Amino acid sequence: MLDVLGYLAFFLTTALSYALMCLGLNLQWGQTGLFNVGIAGFAAIGAYASAMLTTPPGGNHFGGFDLPILIGWIGAMLASGLAAAIIGAITLRLRADYLAITTFGIAIVIQLFALNAQSFTGGAFGIGFIPRPFANLAEHALAFELANLALVGGVTLLVFLALERLVRSPWGRVLRAIREDETAALSLGKNAKRFRLQAFVLGSAIMGLAGAIQGHFIGFIAPENYLSAITFQVWAMLIIGGSGNNRGALVGAILVWGLWSLSGAAMTTIFPPEQQVRAAALQIVAIGVLMATILLLRPRGILGEQMTVSRHLEGGTGDG
Amino acid sequence: MKGRVVLSAEAIVAGYEPDLPILNGAGFTLHEREIVALLGPNGAGKSTLIKAVAGLVPVTSGRVRLEERDITNLPAHLLIRLGLGFVPQTENVFAAMSIADNLLLAAAILPKTRRAERVAAMYAMFPDLAAKTSLAAGRLSGGQRQMLAIARTLLVEPKVLMLDEPSAGLSPKIVGGVFETLQRVRETGVAILLVEQSVRTALALADRAYVLAEGRNRHEGPAPLLRDDPLIAHLYFGGDPVAAP
Amino acid sequence: MSLQFIADGLLIGSMVGLGAIGVTLTYSILGFANFVHGEFIAWGAYACLVIAGLIGLGFGIQVQPLGPFSIGWVILVAAVFAMTFTGLLALALDFLLFSRLRRHGNAIVMVMASFGASMALRSLLEFLFTSEPAYFSREIQIAIPIGLGVRVTPDQMLMLVLTAVLVLGMHLLITRTTLGRAMRAVSENPSLAAVGGIDVAAVIRRTWLIGGALACAAGIVAGITVQIRPFMGFDLLLPMFAAAILGGIGSVPGAVLGGLIVGLAESCAVQFVGAEYRAAVAFLLLIAVLLLRPTGLFGRAAG
Numbered sequence: 001m002l003d004v005l006g007y008l009a010f011f012l013t014t015a016l017s018y019a020l021m022c023l024g025l026n027l028q029w030g031q032t033g034l035f036n037v038g039i040a041g042f043a044a045i046g047a048y049a050s051a052m053l054t055t056p057p058g059g060n061h062f063g064g065f066d067l068p069i070l071i072g073w074i075g076a077m078l079a080s081g082l083a084a085a086i087i088g089a090i091t092l093r094l095r096a097d098y099l100a101i102t103t104f105g106i107a108i109v110i111q112l113f114a115l116n117a118q119s120f121t122g123g124a125f126g127i128g129f130i131p132r133p134f135a136n137l138a139e140h141a142l143a144f145e146l147a148n149l150a151l152v153g154g155v156t157l158l159v160f161l162a163l164e165r166l167v168r169s170p171w172g173r174v175l176r177a178i179r180e181d182e183t184a185a186l187s188l189g190k191n192a193k194r195f196r197l198q199a200f201v202l203g204s205a206i207m208g209l210a211g212a213i214q215g216h217f218i219g220f221i222a223p224e225n226y227l228s229a230i231t232f233q234v235w236a237m238l239i240i241g242g243s244g245n246n247r248g249a250l251v252g253a254i255l256v257w258g259l260w261s262l263s264g265a266a267m268t269t270i271f272p273p274e275q276q277v278r279a280a281a282l283q284i285v286a287i288g289v290l291m292a293t294i295l296l297l298r299p300r301g302i303l304g305e306q307m308t309v310s311r312h313l314e315g316g317t318g319d320g
Numbered sequence: 321m322k323g324r325v326v327l328s329a330e331a332i333v334a335g336y337e338p339d340l341p342i343l344n345g346a347g348f349t350l351h352e353r354e355i356v357a358l359l360g361p362n363g364a365g366k367s368t369l370i371k372a373v374a375g376l377v378p379v380t381s382g383r384v385r386l387e388e389r390d391i392t393n394l395p396a397h398l399l400i401r402l403g404l405g406f407v408p409q410t411e412n413v414f415a416a417m418s419i420a421d422n423l424l425l426a427a428a429i430l431p432k433t434r435r436a437e438r439v440a441a442m443y444a445m446f447p448d449l450a451a452k453t454s455l456a457a458g459r460l461s462g463g464q465r466q467m468l469a470i471a472r473t474l475l476v477e478p479k480v481l482m483l484d485e486p487s488a489g490l491s492p493k494i495v496g497g498v499f500e501t502l503q504r505v506r507e508t509g510v511a512i513l514l515v516e517q518s519v520r521t522a523l524a525l526a527d528r529a530y531v532l533a534e535g536r537n538r539h540e541g542p543a544p545l546l547r548d549d550p551l552i553a554h555l556y557f558g559g560d561p562v563a564a565p
Numbered sequence: 566m567s568l569q570f571i572a573d574g575l576l577i578g579s580m581v582g583l584g585a586i587g588v589t590l591t592y593s594i595l596g597f598a599n600f601v602h603g604e605f606i607a608w609g610a611y612a613c614l615v616i617a618g619l620i621g622l623g624f625g626i627q628v629q630p631l632g633p634f635s636i637g638w639v640i641l642v643a644a645v646f647a648m649t650f651t652g653l654l655a656l657a658l659d660f661l662l663f664s665r666l667r668r669h670g671n672a673i674v675m676v677m678a679s680f681g682a683s684m685a686l687r688s689l690l691e692f693l694f695t696s697e698p699a700y701f702s703r704e705i706q707i708a709i710p711i712g713l714g715v716r717v718t719p720d721q722m723l724m725l726v727l728t729a730v731l732v733l734g735m736h737l738l739i740t741r742t743t744l745g746r747a748m749r750a751v752s753e754n755p756s757l758a759a760v761g762g763i764d765v766a767a768v769i770r771r772t773w774l775i776g777g778a779l780a781c782a783a784g785i786v787a788g789i790t791v792q793i794r795p796f797m798g799f800d801l802l803l804p805m806f807a808a809a810i811l812g813g814i815g816s817v818p819g820a821v822l823g824g825l826i827v828g829l830a831e832s833c834a835v836q837f838v839g840a841e842y843r844a845a846v847a848f849l850l851l852i853a854v855l856l857l858r859p860t861g862l863f864g865r866a867a868g
Contacts, residue, residue, distance in 0.1 A: 035673055035676070035677070037680060090852070090856065091852070091855075094855055094859075096672075096673050096676075097597060097598045097672060097673065097676050098598075098810075098855055098859070100598065100673075100676050100680075101598055101803075101806045101810075101851065102851065102852065102855065104600075104802075104803070105803050105806075105847070105848035105851060105852075106848070108803060108844055108845075108848065109844070109845045109848050112841065112842060112844055112845060115841070116841040116842065228684070228799075229684070232680065232681065232684045235677065235680070235681070236681065239677070239681075277695075277696070278691065278692050278695055279692070281688040281689070281691035281692040282688070282689075282692050283688075284684055284685060284688035285685045285688045285689050285692065287684075287685075288681045288682060288684050288685025288686075288688070289685060291678075291681040292662055292678055292681055292682060292685070295662075295666060295674060295677070295678050295681075296662070296665055296666065299669065299674065374760060375759070375760075376756055376759075376760070395759070395764075396756070396759035396760055397758075397759045397760075397761075397762050397763055397764050397765065399760075400760065400761060400762040401762055406760045408756075408757060408760065411754055411757060412757065413757075414749070414750050414753050414754060414757065415753070416749065416753050417746065417749055417750065417753070421746055421749075424743075424746060425743070425746040425747065425750055425761065425763075426761055426762075428743040428746070428747070428762070428763075429761075429762040472761060473761075476762070
């Protein structure tokens with residue numbers, strides 16, 4: 001029984017870390033209409049930044065400053081945000097589909113860099129010994145899982161609430177106006193660029209945070225974790241859950257991760273161990289087919305698009 | 321004097337969105353060898369009517385007939401093969417393609433044996449185009465482009481030629497040339513329907529005209545009578561539209 | 566300093582160029598960046614391998630190489646079938662997915678769907694064939710010196726010739742045939758094309774068939790000169806997009822020239838900088854084009 005609880009906690013923790021990425025993506029795509037196909041890259045930057053800041057010295061990589069985990073996570077957000085600011089300043093002026101190709105390319109370059117800049121990133125071996133939160137509880141498996149779940153859940157909840165507030169604020173409304181009509185956005189001129197950049201940077205910072213959280217949860221990161229499979233999964237989560245909708249992001253993440261884990265378990269039972277790698281490929285096929293089906297039959301996803309207006313109208317406690 | 325009806329539209333309700341109709345029951349008849357103009361102020365729906373006939377705007381209710389055949393909502397690419405040609409107002413040639421390619425493409429729906437002769441016939445009718453056949457159509461002047469657009473459609477010898485504001489953006493002299501061409505076309509037995517913004521120009525060419533307003537027919541009559549009709553002025557320059565007698 | 570990198574660059578460039586033709590055609594006629602194109606390359610290569618194997622099995626023969634090349638007539642016959650198969654695969658995907666999305670969605674949804682479909686198709690290949698590289702032939706080819714320090718294998722020369730033939734054929738198709746004119750017309754103004762009698766849906770179907778077949782050819786070239794593996798198409802995606810955009814969306818000569826430039830740039834980078842960052846070269850070219858001259862070399866200006 002405790003085993004099941006422990007597994008559930010583990011499952012939820014991972015699902016929520018993806019939900020965090022999904023929230024960041026929703027800000028960029030659902031709210032602002034920015035088509036980011038480079039999620040894996042920003043997650044990687046966050047994960048590596050936090051790893052470099054918090055690992056003990058002596059590793060085969062840059063950093064090892066042995067700083068507290070919280071500093072690592074803040075550093076992750078700053079690093080991803082900064083990268084997004086630079087990349088965004090150059091590329092956000094491009095049309096949506098060119099932005100997609102560009103962010104796709106950026107993620108590839110980032111992964112390539114992580115793989116090849118050995119002295120900086122540790123190369124193909126990645127970075128290990130990343131401090132895990134509540135490490136002192138490691139022997140008490142259930143307590144450890146639950147503590148981590150509480151931590152990740154808390155962070156995700158915080159980000160969710162903050163984003164919900166942002167969505168209903170004047171800032172959020174401008175973003176949606178820009179998303180609806182690119183030409184009108186052009187007529188807004190410089191201001192539109194600034195809003196988009198802000199959304200892009202904030203969304204990427206959240207993705208970086210999620211990457212760091214994942215890294216600290218596992219204790220180890222490597223370049224092969226940041227291939228386009230992550231980008232694909234997070235997009236599938238948002239599309240299935242409902243883009244434009246923070247709740248949809250959460251639901252989609254938990255649902256898709258659930259399907260992923262279930263299908264993974266099915267693969268383990270159906271296929272012999274030597275075939276596991278091959279079988280894992282089928283999981284992606286399944287998610288891809290599901291994503292295509294949703295796009296065809298219910299393009300707004302499970303929770304659909306919320307028509308959020310001002311929180312003032314909804315009786316919230318907004319300031320004047 | 322009037323020949324048989326070659327093209328007719330009856331009680332057309334149409335629009336780009338099904339629940340937002342631009343036309344609310346407009347229509348016309350076009351006889352052999354006739355030139356008929358569709359007039360009306362901006363937003364009256366005359367362009368939409370001609371596009372609905374051409375298969376570019378979905379028709380929610382009503383009938384369009386080409387001779388005896390019901391062509392309502394037929395796919396646009398079938399209509400030219402049935403003898404209904406349409407020259408849009410803007411972007412009516414392929415600017416990135418050469419004059420020759422524009423004509424050769426138009427000829428593609430003809431049997432192979434007829435293509436060369438019809439292309440040659442268009443060069444003969446429009447010598448300006450024959451001068452530099454490899455020139456990109458986008459480099460032509462406005463008037464020459466209009467000629468090419470008309471040539472592309474005449475090439476396949478349609479029974480009916482529809483034009484959406486053929487005089488738009490052209491100087492009066494060029495417009496004269498275009499209209500002279502259309503007279504010649506009518507003499508070869510083609511019926512012509514045109515939408516025009518400029519009343520005077522249209523009535524100088526047309527035999528009959530319909531006046532549309534707010535998606536409906538308001539008035540119709542022979543051109544000479546309409547020319548002096550005060551109703552036209554009302555409809556174009558404000559005041560309450562007067563019901564047709 | 567040897568000029569070997571020029572030969573290598575031309576070979577890569579021809580693969581990229583062949584694939585980029587399909588990308589530029591679907592981009593200009595259908596208006597979206599098709600991520601699945603990489604998978605047509607991979608599926609094409611595997612299809613050729615499987616069909617060749619079946620032919621060999623069916624006739625109970627060993628694949629006998631022709632002359633100095635590592636491949637025999639079996640591969641050539643299989644290639645024809647594989648190109649047809651890949652063309653039909655592209656058509657099927659359009660029928661199942663893209664044509665339906667076209668009706669309601671905008672271009673962005675199609676790009677997103679194509680990204681998802683590409684992952685699914687690639688993973689299916691991984692499942693069916695594992696990620697181990699496969700080869701058309703185990704024969705080792707000796708590279709022949711052709712002067713200026715350049716060595717090429719007979720296979721590479723054959724592939725270059727075949728690519729040139731295909732590209733020339735495509736150019737003639739686009740410029741001299743009715744279908745080519747129709748494709749150019751639909752990419753410029755679909756409603757004018759329809760009014761002029763062109764069945765736009767039929768043109769779109771033929772574009773998919775041709776694009777798929779060309780991608781298959783690119784995959785076979787890559788399979789013969791390098792190797793076959795599930796990620797082979799994905800790795801060519803960024804270079805193909807860069808080539809198509811560099812050449813100007815809608816221009817077949819542009820896509821080929823863009824491919825050659827990308828290929829040469831990559832091999833230069835390998836020669837002078839190192840092989841690890843090869844993929845970054847295409848990306849840098851892409852950024853440069855998008856920032857400096859987004860319409861590319863031969864493209865039409867927007868709007």
